[in-house]
Amino acid sequence: MIVTLCNKSNNLILKRNKKMILVTGATGNFGKTTIDFLLRNGISSTHISALVRDEEKAADLKNKGVALRIGDYNNYASLLNAFRGVEKLLFVSGSDILNRSAQHQNVIEAAKESGVKQIVYTSFQGKNETESSPLWLVSQSHLQTEAWLKESGVDYTILKNTLYMDFIPAFLGEKVIDTGLIYLPASKGKVGAVLRSEMAEATANILSSSGHAGKVYRFTNYEAFSYHDVASQLSEISGRTINYISPAADEYMQTLTEHGVPADFIGLFSSFAVAQANGELETTGADLENLLGRKPTSLKTFLTQVYGPSGN
Numbered sequence: 001m002i003v004t005l006c007n008k009s010n011n012l013i014l015k016r017n018k019k020m021i022l023v024t025g026a027t028g029n030f031g032k033t034t035i036d037f038l039l040r041n042g043i044s045s046t047h048i049s050a051l052v053r054d055e056e057k058a059a060d061l062k063n064k065g066v067a068l069r070i071g072d073y074n075n076y077a078s079l080l081n082a083f084r085g086v087e088k089l090l091f092v093s094g095s096d097i098l099n100r101s102a103q104h105q106n107v108i109e110a111a112k113e114s115g116v117k118q119i120v121y122t123s124f125q126g127k128n129e130t131e132s133s134p135l136w137l138v139s140q141s142h143l144q145t146e147a148w149l150k151e152s153g154v155d156y157t158i159l160k161n162t163l164y165m166d167f168i169p170a171f172l173g174e175k176v177i178d179t180g181l182i183y184l185p186a187s188k189g190k191v192g193a194v195l196r197s198e199m200a201e202a203t204a205n206i207l208s209s210s211g212h213a214g215k216v217y218r219f220t221n222y223e224a225f226s227y228h229d230v231a232s233q234l235s236e237i238s239g240r241t242i243n244y245i246s247p248a249a250d251e252y253m254q255t256l257t258e259h260g261v262p263a264d265f266i267g268l269f270s271s272f273a274v275a276q277a278n279g280e281l282e283t284t285g286a287d288l289e290n291l292l293g294r295k296p297t298s299l300k301t302f303l304t305q306v307y308g309p310s311g312n
């Protein structure tokens with residue numbers, strides 16, 4: 001922080017060059033965890049603010065000394081107001097998949113108009129960035145947002161986030177150990193999934209340092225895994241035999257429908273599994289490892305935490 005003292009008309013004026021970081025999606029998992037890591041990195045809470053839609057959901061942030069700014073991606077004026085005086089903006093992608101392109105355009109325009117210096121955006125990672133991807137519904141708005149960021153003239157950093165490893169148990173189903181069966185149309189495809197908290201930690205490291213303007217980071221693990229790998233590691237951890245069956249996508253969707261799973265979930269699970277079968281999620285690399293200063297948590301460690309003797 002640069003502090004400038006000057007004497008003007010006998011008034012002592014204290015000008016602080018506050019490098020304010022604003023985190024959007026701060027009531028959600030990614031934003032909240034990033035704020036915790038910013039604080040752990042020694043960034044003062046007086047230099048962190050949080051965009052929230054509902055103040056009542058943000059009592060914990062307030063208790064940590066983080067200033068709340070009320071705003072909604074749908075409300076341009078609220079964003080303009082919230083972004084005033086912000087230097088770095090962590091723009092966490094919205095969760096309303098069908099409407100988020102317009103929301104994201106609002107965020108970028110408002111950031112630009114407010115004079116934000118750098119936008120760090122949580123994007124998406126998939127090898128197939130075309131309409132032919134089963135994940136196009138999810139990826140389309142991310143890719144559009146990346147294009148808008150690059151055109152904006154504001155310094156940007158794009159985080160191409162892989163699948164959260166935290167979601168693997170949801171793909172497996174809560175009774176996977178009892179049934180001994182993993183049933184997903186992912187074939188032999190692999191995914192370089194990473195714990196969400198580790199992506200948030202790396203994001204906080206980016207926000208706490210310089211040299212990231214114009215960079216595109218691939219947040220992946222150092223090795224990718226298939227559901228065959230998951231089955232064999234789960235068998236080892238649980239002491240039970242866990243098999244993996246990869247049905248055709250249609251059969252999978254029909255089976256889940258018959259079991260009463262809501263259509264939205266079926267659509268999401270099957271598109272991720274089919275994209276994985278196609279090899280779209282298999283990317284690995286060292287970007288995250290370099291930003292964390294260690295290897296990200298492996299599948300085996302994660303599964304042991306969740307399904308091992310001390311898990312649950």
Ligand SMILES: NC(=O)c1ccc[n+]([C@@H]2O[C@H](COP(=O)([O-])OP(=O)(O)OC[C@H]3O[C@@H](n4cnc5c(N)ncnc54)[C@H](OP(=O)(O)O)[C@@H]3O)[C@@H](O)[C@H]2O)c1
Pocket residue numbers: 024025026027028029030031052053054057071072073074092093094095096103122161162163164167196
């Ligand atoms: N890589 C992956 O595997 C993966 C998986 C799921 C999601 N994602 C993406 O990553 C983002 C962050 O993940 P997460 O786990 O932190 O999600 P999350 O826990 O659902 O948090 C989403 C955050 O976005 C905020 N938000 C949603 N719509 C908004 C709007 N119109 N205006 C302002 N804020 C809005 C929510 O605010 P409220 O608390 O007010 O609702 C919440 O704080 C998600 O939003 C999604 O785009 C990635």
